[in-house]
Amino acid sequence: MLAKASRLFHTLWPLKLIQHWGLFYYRVVRRLLPFKPTTTKATKVDFVTSNFHVYQPQGWKGRLEFEFLNRAAKLNAETWQAEEQSLLWHYNLHYFDHLNAKNNEHTVEDEAELLLLWWQFHKPLQGIAWDPYPSSLRAVNLCKWGWRHNRDFEFIPHDTWLAILDRHYQEIKRKLEYHIQANHLFANLKALWFLQAALPEYRAKDGKWLNKKVVRELGVQFDTHGGHFELSPMYHRIMLWDLLDMLALGKQVPDFKEVSVQIKEVASNALTWASALSHPDKEVAFFNDGAIGIAPSWQDLKGYAKQLKAVYEGYENAEYSGYVVQTVNKAKLICDVAEVGPTFQPGHAHADTLSFELSLGLQRVIVNSGTSEYGVNEERLRQRSTAAHNTVVFENRNSSDVWSGFRVGRQAQIINKKVHLSCTESNIEATHNGYKPALHHRKWTLSPCQLVVKDSWLGRQATAEKKSYLHFHPNVKLTKENEFSYVLEWSTGKAKLSIAAKDANVTIEDSTWHPGFGKVIKNKKLVLTYHNPKSEILINWDAKDGC
Incomplete structure (x- = not known):
């Protein structure tokens, strides 16, 4: 009970006052007083001629068949839902990214027909289709599509098109995601920007307010x-x-x-x-x-x-928001000596403090495990856990208390950091307090043909059990020479890995790598279990492979 109370306290304490109000507003006020239907207020539609690029894959397969997150399904026409698909899958359905997708082979007539079918079904409803985040992404897609294809209202009549855009503006503005903040709030503001460009009366009424909000979020969300x-x-x-x-x-x-x-x-x-x-x-x-x-x-x-x-400008060997990036010849090392994220919104954070990834040439060699799903389940928790990353677990705890699908309680903090980079060698070191009273200190040294990773522990309980994880890309074959020496091989190169640790045990274990949503690829991980306050990992590679 006390542990749950502590977790909840550490989760809620960093939130901004407006987030607390937003949680109360949506979870209490709006459940007692649901949103009322809107009525169209705008009377004019404007068009712009911008050339917007596209990148989304085509998720609409025709009729009511869709594929998102590498999962295909057919909708039930009576409910606009697909059986056994996640909330995120249905969010993707309502983004309407297919209107502006790459390799789009659908006719404008078919797109308009699907859009009108969606509108007739969802017009009288609320539900997830009108949640502010999918509404925001859909609004941008609608504006782009309309400016390109419906300038003369050939496919969707003026009054209907006006009603669709107006409904989106009102829904998004009254549901701004102040309680979530971050990318959700920015998506809301972007959508209102696009809708104001299409609906000049709202631009005249709310334009100054919206521009002020956008400028503020630029300063808050980008360092x-x-x-x-x-x-x-x-x-x-x-x-x-x-x-x-x-x-x-x-x-x-x-x-x-x-x-x-x-x-x-x-x-x-x-x-x-x-x-x-x-x-x-x-x-x-x-x-x-x-x-x-x-x-x-x-x-x-x-x-x-x-x-x-x-x-x-092209990137240099430097620190970027707490990530230290170093390229020496063909080796690229990225080290995480950053904070967990914004303390008031760590929803997309993993417990990956002091983890790293390494590429040699074009081959990713040491990789964090990636993300294949959202939601509240054991696999989501595992992928966010410290053990799914190239760092050290102390007494089977996570460095930051990730829980549920997007929650973090106690957050690890970087308490000191030193970074020295040159074109031929880098020394990066940092300490975090996520396991206090024990403190984890890690130092990376990257030279033209070698990476050395040294871990040391300070404070009380420094001799408790620790597990250091290294996850390897599926293309990397891991061969054991002896308990503390291994050969890494891939199609274009190889490296040798050595471990120095007293009274330690090393095992090769099966694991999984998740380079995309819905993707599970088998790989190997190396687990070093030890109690001594110090350990060292050395990786050496041939000149032709990364020097």
Whole structure:
């Protein structure tokens, strides 16, 4: 009972006052007093001519058949739901990303028919279709589609189109996700920006208010490095795409041009950050919630930025929002010496403090486990746990108390950090207090053909049981030479791994890697169990493989 109370306290204490109010408003007030139906207030529709890029895969297979998160299903026409599919799957259904998807082979007539079918079913309802986040993403997709295809109201009549857009504006504005904040709130504001561009009367009425909100969130959610404050490379790319979309729109709407100047500056820094937190294969590093195929590719981002003349600098060996990125010849090391994320919204955080990933050439060698699902279940908890990452578990505890699907209680804090980088060698070290009274200190030294990882423990209980995990990419074959020496091999190279630890035990165990939602790929992990306050891992590779 006391443990549950402590967890709840540490979860709720960091929240902002407006988040507490939002939780009360949605969970109490609006359950007692449900939202009333809206009536159309706008009378005019404007059109813009921006060339918006696309990156989403085509999820609509025709009729009422869809595929999201690598799971295909057919909707029940009576309920607009698919059996055995998750809430996230149904959220994707209501995003209507297929209206602006890559390789779209559907006719405009078919798209309009599906949209009108959706509208007739959901117009009198509330439910998840009108939750603010899917409503926000759908609103942006509707605006883009309408500006491209429905300028003469050929496919959807004027009054119907006006009613659809107006309903979205009112629903999103009255449901702004102040209780969640972060990417959800920014998505709400982006949607209102697009809808104001389409509905000039709302722009005249609310334009100054909305611009002020957008500017505020730019300052809150993006730091001076350009990094999004949730510290997920995947969500960072999604947020960066939002910035580029808004920049494309802002060039066409005079009332938005002043804010667009600030958006462009943030986007330029965010592009550098996105490049730094990508592996040589150009896909995202797996820190916090991360998967391939959800966010735009690096090529898509670069192409969009080039069109918008958003100039950015190539990344350097440096620290980016607490992630230290070092490239020495063909070896790229990314170390997590960051905070968990914004203390008031760590929903996408994992207990991965002091973890790292390593690529040699184009091959990811040491990888965090990734993310294959959301929801409240054991697998979601396992993927967020410390043991699913390349760091150390102390007494079978997580470094941060991840629980439920998107909750964090006690949060690990970095209490000291030293970073020295050069073109030939790096020394990165940090200490966190997530296991207090014991303190975990880790030091990485990267040189042209070697990585050394040293762990040491300070404070009381420093001799308790610890388990250090290394997870290997599925393409990496792990062969044991002796208990403390291993050979790593992949199609284009190899490396040797050695361990130095007293009174230790090392095992090779089966594990799984999750590079995308719905994807489970078998891989291997190495587990070092020890009690001594110090341990050391050395990885050496041949010159042709990474030097």
